[in-house]
Amino acid sequence: MTSDTPSDAFYDILRGVAALTGNRVVADLARLIGQGMPPELWIAxxxxxxxxxxxxxxxxxxxxxxxxxxxxxxxxxxxxxxxxxxxxxxxxxxxxxxxxxxxxxxxxxxxxxxxxxxxxxxxxxxxxxxxxxxxxxxxxxxxxxxxxxxxxxxxxxxxxxxxxxxxxxxxxxxxxxxxxxxxxxxxxxxxxxxxxxxxxxxxxxxxxxxxxxxxxxxxx
Ligand SMILES: C[S@@+](CC[C@H](N)C(=O)[O-])C[C@H]1O[C@@H](n2cnc3c(N)ncnc32)[C@H](O)[C@@H]1O
The missing domain is CATH 3.40.50.150 (Vaccinia Virus protein VP39)
Structure with a gap:
């Protein structure tokens, strides 16, 4: 994965996981990625x-x-x-x-x-x-x-x-x-x-x- 991987696909998947699990940290992560993937976030x-x-x-x-x-x-x-x-x-x-x-x-x-x-x-x-x-x-x-x-x-x-x-x-x-x-x-x-x-x-x-x-x- 690189920082230029399309972040809108991750955004949609993570919003789905947040809806499935009710996990607020995942919802926050989805919103962050929806604004663009920060470098090394995938490692963190x-x-x-x-x-x-x-x-x-x-x-x-x-x-x-x-x-x-x-x-x-x-x-x-x-x-x-x-x-x-x-x-x-x-x-x-x-x-x-x-x-x-x-x-x-x-x-x-x-x-x-x-x-x-x-x-x-x-x-x-x-x-x-x-x-x-x-x-x-x-x-x-x-x-x-x-x-x-x-x-x-x-x-x-x-x-x-x-x-x-x-x-x-x-x-x-x-x-x-x-x-x-x-x-x-x-x-x-x-x-x-x-x-x-x-x-x-x-x-x-x-x-x-x-x-x-x-x-x-x-x-x-
Ligand atoms: C790779 S990250 C986190 C590693 C850690 N083992 C973890 O799992 O949370 C290490 C962070 O420490 C920060 N860091 C290193 N030395 C520091 C210092 N003297 N003061 C503040 N931040 C420092 C780096 O900028 C980097 O963001």
């Missing part, structure tokens, strides 16, 4: 990406639901995870801030989450997570999610920049072959050591065909 929505985000949402619902403040998603790409978080009533998420350093992401993330932007529940920010200072934010985050730890050159340095005790959900993987990956870990234990959390409520590994994804939920 592929079955492996969605399986790992479903895993995340289910684990969060068990381990640390109802955050006491906005949820920041860092390295958030096109805001797919934000859409899933806001759609799941088990999580009780009031607001998502979706941050990526790629300036192409914010506009697409806000179009995907248009309903939530209108309700004041979603905003997208273009910034480098290594430069963030959460202590300067007017509202302390209730949870910080980073599913892109493998993309950072200095994961321990980034974790150290977070406020102490902050609830966090972190993912990384052992996909060393990917050129953009700078901090992959070989095992779940290596990931625990890399991030050095003070509390861990959930730890797990999700194997897929080419790599294994690791997830930790706890506090900085």
């Amino acid at each position: 929505f592929n079955h492996k990406q969605i399986a790992s985000k479903r895993w995340l949402v289910d684990a969060l619902a068990e381990a640390l639901p109802r955050p006491k403040g906005p949820v920041w998603v860092l390295g958030a790409w096109y805001g797919v995870l934000g859409a899933l978080l806001l759609d799941d009533p088990r999580l009780g998420v009031d607001k998502v801030v979706s941050l990526d350093r790629d300036p192409a992401c914010a506009e697409i993330a806000e179009r995907l989450n248009r309903r939530h932007v209108a309700d004041g529940r979603f905003s997208a920010v273009t910034a480098d997570m290594m430069q963030l200072e959460f202590t300067r934010e007017p509202v302390r985050p209730g949870l910080v999610i980073n599913t892109s730890c493998e993309h950072l050159a200095d994961v321990p340095g980034w974790v150290a920049s977070l406020p102490p005790d902050l609830p966090v959900l972190l993912q990384s993987n052992d996909y060393y072959r990917e050129l953009d990956h700078k901090s992959c870990v070989a095992t779940l234990e290596a990931f625990k050591e890399q991030v050095g959390l003070s509390e861990i409520h959930f730890s797990g590994a999700l194997p897929s065909k080419n790599y294994t994804r690791f997830m930790l939920i706890g506090r900085r």
Whole structure:
């Protein structure tokens, strides 16, 4: 599939799937694609990406639901995870801030989450997570999610920049072959050591065909 695949066919099919399933995220995706297919959206929505985000949402619902403040998603790409978080009533998420350093992401993330932007529940920010200072934010985050730890050159340095005790959900993987990956870990234990959390409520590994994804939920 390429970005010049006719998007109106996908639009019609996805509207049909949304009508069949009643899934609001699929309806939002259909509307986004109806306006033209953003490059790499097909990767952000592929079955492996969605399986790992479903895993995340289910684990969060068990381990640390109802955050006491906005949820920041860092390295958030096109805001797919934000859409899933806001759609799941088990999580009780009031607001998502979706941050990526790629300036192409914010506009697409806000179009995907248009309903939530209108309700004041979603905003997208273009910034480098290594430069963030959460202590300067007017509202302390209730949870910080980073599913892109493998993309950072200095994961321990980034974790150290977070406020102490902050609830966090972190993912990384052992996909060393990917050129953009700078901090992959070989095992779940290596990931625990890399991030050095003070509390861990959930730890797990999700194997897929080419790599294994690791997830930790706890506090900085
Ligand atoms: C390929 S995507 C998502 C990968 C992740 N494993 C996932 O499944 O969600 C990685 C994203 O992280 C973003 N990113 C990488 N380093 C970043 C940084 N320092 N600050 C903000 N965003 C960053 C990239 O722009 C990209 O959109």
